Amino acid sequence: DAMVIQNPRYQVTQFGKPVTLSCSQTLNHNVMYWYQQKSSQAPKLLFHYYDKDFNNEADTPDNFQSRRPNTSFCFLDIRSPGLGDAAMYLCATSRDPPPSSYEQYFGPGTRLTVT
Amino acid sequence: AQSVAQPEDQVNVAEGNPLTVKCTYSVSGNPYLFWYVQYPNRGLQFLLKYITGDNLVKGSYGFEAEFNKSQTSFHLKKPSALVSDSALYFCAGATGTASKLTFGTGTRLQVTL
Numbered sequence: 001d002a003m004v005i006q007n008p009r010y011q012v013t014q015f016g017k018p019v020t021l022s023c024s025q026t027l028n029h030n031v032m033y034w035y036q037q038k039s040s041q042a043p044k045l046l047f048h049y050y051d052k053d054f055n056n057e058a059d060t061p062d063n064f065q066s067r068r069p070n071t072s073f074c075f076l077d078i079r080s081p082g083l084g085d086a087a088m089y090l091c092a093t094s095r096d097p098p099p100s101s102y103e104q105y106f107g108p109g110t111r112l113t114v115t
Numbered sequence: 116a117q118s119v120a121q122p123e124d125q126v127n128v129a130e131g132n133p134l135t136v137k138c139t140y141s142v143s144g145n146p147y148l149f150w151y152v153q154y155p156n157r158g159l160q161f162l163l164k165y166i167t168g169d170n171l172v173k174g175s176y177g178f179e180a181e182f183n184k185s186q187t188s189f190h191l192k193k194p195s196a197l198v199s200d201s202a203l204y205f206c207a208g209a210t211g212t213a214s215k216l217t218f219g220t221g222t223r224l225q226v227t228l
Contacts, residue, residue, distance in 0.1 A: 006158075040203055040223070041221070042221055043159070045215050045216075090159070098209040098215050098216050103149055103164055106158035108157055109156070111156065
């Protein structure tokens with residue numbers, strides 16, 4: 001089945017220790033997104049890639065970076081995690097970026113704990 | 116600016132009763148509207164969408180939503196709730212001028228026996 005896969009599902013890192021979260025998709029979608037979700041709040045978009053074009057949200061901290069080496073994979077790098085970065089990180093894909101009639105498909109998420 | 120509002124933090128309903136989860140939107144232009152469901156420790160799952168055409172949209176798991184332009188609403192409905200429908204529901208929207216999907220704050224649906 002075509003899907004969005006996130007690894008690991010749970011990640012524990014130490015304060016200030018760099019961490020990378022990964023996402024892969026078999027949908028062959030053009031767009032990949034990274035969202036941060038805290039405590040059952042609405043997902044907050046961090047950035048997205050439309051093919052190789054990187055689109056950063058204005059309020060995304062510099063501490064968050066992303067890489068998309070090919071169509072299928074996208075990585076979220078947190079250079080120096082703080083306690084406030086503990087959250088669920090959701091990867092999503094869509095055929096085209098908003099404004100679009102195409103829905104986004106979400107992975108199961110990676111829950112990040114910072115100790 | 117566009118926005119999506121979910122006025123209820125939680126909705127409680129007995130199994131077998133009809134359920135409604137409310138969503139209103141404020142956008143310029145024609146909206147694209149979506150409903151997603153999130154189960155504990157899982158990602159969001161797409162339920163249904165309104166793009167154009169019939170105001171009543173049918174989606175997964177027996178859910179449907181009615182687009183009402185005059186009331187700027189897109190309420191999620193189901194004729195008969197199941198305990199397994201208990202989850203967090205997000206309404207989301209986008210328009211021709213937006214560069215990202217705007218989510219509502221979410222409504223927790225609790226279905227009890």
